[in-house]
Amino acid sequence: MNPENPIEQSPINKSEQEKAEFADRLRRGIGIIFDSHDNGFGRAEDVKQRILFFKEFYNQSEEDLMTKIDDMATEEDKEQFIQGVLGILEPVVQTKYDRPADFERVSRRVFVEFGEMTSINEFLAYNIAGDSLHIHVPPNETTATKDKLRLLREGLHAVAKVIDQNMDIKNIVGTSWIVASHPRLVERLGFKVEGQVDEETRKRNFGDDPRGISLATMRREDFLKKYL
Numbered sequence: 001m002n003p004e005n006p007i008e009q010s011p012i013n014k015s016e017q018e019k020a021e022f023a024d025r026l027r028r029g030i031g032i033i034f035d036s037h038d039n040g041f042g043r044a045e046d047v048k049q050r051i052l053f054f055k056e057f058y059n060q061s062e063e064d065l066m067t068k069i070d071d072m073a074t075e076e077d078k079e080q081f082i083q084g085v086l087g088i089l090e091p092v093v094q095t096k097y098d099r100p101a102d103f104e105r106v107s108r109r110v111f112v113e114f115g116e117m118t119s120i121n122e123f124l125a126y127n128i129a130g131d132s133l134h135i136h137v138p139p140n141e142t143t144a145t146k147d148k149l150r151l152l153r154e155g156l157h158a159v160a161k162v163i164d165q166n167m168d169i170k171n172i173v174g175t176s177w178i179v180a181s182h183p184r185l186v187e188r189l190g191f192k193v194e195g196q197v198d199e200e201t202r203k204r205n206f207g208d209d210p211r212g213i214s215l216a217t218m219r220r221e222d223f224l225k226k227y228l
Helices: 011-036 040-057 062-074 078-088 090-098 100-114 145-164 177-181 183-188 199-206 220-227
Strands: 125-129 132-136 171-176 192-196 214-219
Touching: 011 040, 011 078, 011 090, 040 062, 040 078, 040 090, 040 100, 062 078, 078 090, 090 100, 132 145, 145 220, 171 177, 171 220, 177 183, 177 214, 183 192, 214 220
Parallel strands: 132 171
Antiparallel strands: 125 132, 171 214, 192 214
16 A cells, blocks of 8 residues: 555555445446437337346346347437436446356457457457458456466467468458557567547547557467467
8 A cells, every 4th residue: 555645555445435436437338328329219229139148137037138238229418318328227237246257258258249259268359351360359357367377379370270271361450448548568478559549530439448458459460370
C-alpha cells in the first residue's frame, strides 16, 4: 500500500472502481446499440440476440425476458433506453461478481460470435479481412496470469498454422487498448507498434471507449519464422 495514498490500492476501493468501470462499459455498449438502429424494433432485436446468450443467469422464462425487452422498443429517449436495458441486465451484472468464471465463459462466446471471429482458445481469436489476419483477445480477467501466458503462446503457434495454410494472408494485425497499454510486451511478441488509430477508426470500432487504442502489425514471413 502506498503510504502517501492509502486509498489508491485499497482492495475495497479497487473493487468499487472496477464495478464503476464495468458499468461505464455497459452504458457505452447499450448506447452503441441505440445509435446503430433508426427504430426501436431493431434496437430491441439487437438486445435480444445478446441477452439470449446469458439466459441461464435469469430466474424467469425466456418468454417473460423477451417481453421485457420488447417493451423497450417504444423508448426513443437514449438515456431512458440505456437505463431500461441496464435494469434488465441486473441478473447478468450480479453473475459477473458472484460467478465471474461463468460470466466470462458466456462473454467470450458473445465476443467471438458477434465479432464473426474464429476462436483459437480462451485467450485468442481471429478474423480474416482481405489480406490481413486480425488477432483478438476475448474477455479474460479470471484466467490466471500463468495460464494466460501459456494460452497466448499456444494461440500464436496455432495462428501461425492458419497463416501457413492461407497464402492470401500478408499481414497480422492487432488493434486494441492492450496494444496501447502494453506496447513493450507487444513488441517482445514480435509486433511493430504503429501508434494510436485515427479517430474515425476508433469511433467505428470502439465507440466511446475512453481507453487508448493502438495498432500493432507483423508481416507474414516474420510471424511464420517466429511462431511456426
